[in-house]
Amino acid sequence: MKAVVYDTYGPPEVLHFEDVERPAPRDDEVLIKIHATTVNRIDCHTREANRSNGRAIMILSRLVSGVRAPRERILGNELAGEVEQVGGAVSEFQVGDRVFGLTGLGFGAYAEYKCMRESARIAHIPEGMTYEVAAPMCDGALNALWCLRLADLEKRQKVLIYGASGAIGTAAVQLARHFKTDVTAVCSTKNLELVKSIGAARVIDYTVEDFTKNGERYDVIFDAVGKHTFARCKGSLTPGGAYLATDGFRNIALALWTSRFGDKKVIFQLPPVYGKGDVLFLKELAEKGEYRPVIDSVYPLEKVIEATKYVETQQKTGNVVLTVSG
Numbered sequence: 361m362k363a364v365v366y367d368t369y370g371p372p373e374v375l376h377f378e379d380v381e382r383p384a385p386r387d388d389e390v391l392i393k394i395h396a397t398t399v400n401r402i403d404c405h406t407r408e409a410n411r412s413n414g415r416a417i418m419i420l421s422r423l424v425s426g427v428r429a430p431r432e433r434i435l436g437n438e439l440a441g442e443v444e445q446v447g448g449a450v451s452e453f454q455v456g457d458r459v460f461g462l463t464g465l466g467f468g469a470y471a472e473y474k475c476m477r478e479s480a481r482i483a484h485i486p487e488g489m490t491y492e493v494a495a496p497m498c499d500g501a502l503n504a505l506w507c508l509r510l511a512d513l514e515k516r517q518k519v520l521i522y523g524a525s526g527a528i529g530t531a532a533v534q535l536a537r538h539f540k541t542d543v544t545a546v547c548s549t550k551n552l553e554l555v556k557s558i559g560a561a562r563v564i565d566y567t568v569e570d571f572t573k574n575g576e577r578y579d580v581i582f583d584a585v586g587k588h589t590f591a592r593c594k595g596s597l598t599p600g601g602a603y604l605a606t607d608g609f610r611n612i613a614l615a616l617w618t619s620r621f622g623d624k625k626v627i628f629q630l631p632p633v634y635g636k637g638d639v640l641f642l643k644e645l646a647e648k649g650e651y652r653p654v655i656d657s658v659y660p661l662e663k664v665i666e667a668t669k670y671v672e673t674q675q676k677t678g679n680v681v682l683t684v685s686g
C-alpha cells in the first residue's frame with residue numbers, strides 16, 4: 361500500500377511516500393481502508409522529536425518514539441474510513457462499516473490501510489457525517505475532555521477558554537457548553553464569530569483586551585494552546601479556582617505544589633488517558649448536534665508536507681484534514 365513514512369527526525373521534508381506492506385488483521389482486529397486523516401501537533405512534535413521544546417523534552421520524546429530513529433515510520437493518529445476486513449473474533453464491526461478513531465502513539469494513519477483492535481478507540485461514524493469531518497473528531501476533543509473532566513465543572517461553573525480557536529480550544533468550547541458551564545472564549549479577531557457560533561456566551565479578542573486586567577474572575581481558566589501561565593492567570597481565578605494546562609512541563613511541578621499548598625490549583629495530568637468509551641461519548645454528542653469538529657482546511661495526502669508546514673505556523677483554526685485516495 362501507499363504510505364507517508366519518515367526514517368529520521370527532522371523538518372516536514374523528512375516525510376516521503378513509500379510502498380509498504382499492507383497490514384493484515386489479527387483475530388480481534390479490523391482492517392480499515394483510510395479515507396481521511398489529520399495533521400495535528402502530536403504528529404509535528406513527534407516528527408521533529410520535540411526539538412523545538414528544549415533538550416530535556418527532546419530526550420523524553422525520543423525515549424517514547426525511538427531513541428535513534430522513529431519506531432513507528434508512519435505518522436497520523438486520527439482516521440476515518442471503511443472496514444475492509446474483520447478478524448474471526450470481531451463482533452462489533454462488519455465489512456463496509458464506516459468508522460472513525462484515534463490510533464494514539466501507535467500512529468499509522470498516513471496510509472491507505474490500518475489495523476485496529478475492535479476494543480480500541482474506534483466507533484461508527486455518525487449518520488450523514490463525511491469522512492473528512494469524522495477524521496478530526498478525536499484528538500483535540502479527547503484532550504479537551506480529559507482536562508475538563510479533571511476540573512470538577514459541577515462546582516466550577518464559570519469557565520474561560522484561552523486559545524479557543526485551536527483544535528483543543530474549539531472542542532473545549534463545545535464540551536464546556538455541553539457540561540452547562542458559562543463559557544468565555546479568548547481568541548484573535550478573525551476567529552471571534554466562529555467561537556461565538558460554537559457556543560461561547562462571551563468572546564474576548566486578545567489583540568484588543570487582556571482578560572487578566574478586566575477585573576473579571578473565573579472558576580476555571582483553560583489554557584488550550586499553552587500560551588499563558590498560571591502566574592499571569594492567578595489573579596483572574598476565583599477562590600478555589602483551577603488553571604487547566606495542555607502544555608509546559610513547569611505545569612507538572614505547579615500541579616504537584618498547588619495540590620498541597622494554596623487555594624488556587626493547577627491541573628495538569630500526563631499522560632492523558634482516554635478509551636473507547638470516550639470516543640463513543642463524542643459520537644453521541646455529534647449525533648445530538650452538540651459537537652462537530654471545526655475544519656480549517658483539507659489537503660490531499662500527497663500535499664502532507666504543505667499541510668504540515670501550515671499546522672506548524674500555529675495559526676490553524678480547528679483542524680487540518682488529509683484525504684487519502686486509494
Ligand SMILES: NC(=O)c1ccc[n+]([C@@H]2O[C@H](COP(=O)([O-])OP(=O)(O)OC[C@H]3O[C@@H](n4cnc5c(N)ncnc54)[C@H](OP(=O)(O)O)[C@@H]3O)[C@@H](O)[C@H]2O)c1
Pocket residue numbers: 400401402403499500503522523524525526527528529547548549551566584585586587606607671674675676677678
Ligand atoms: N493537538 C494535539 O495533538 C495536542 C496534544 C497534547 C498537547 N497539545 C498541546 O496543546 C496545545 C494546543 O494544541 P492545538 O493543536 O489545539 O493548537 P492549534 O490548533 O495549533 O492552535 C492554533 C490556534 O492557536 C491560536 N493561537 C496562536 N497563538 C496564540 C496566542 N498567543 N494566544 C492565543 N491563541 C493563540 C490561533 O488562533 P488565534 O488567531 O485566534 O489566536 C490558532 O487558531 C499546544 O500547546 C500543543 O502542544 C496538543
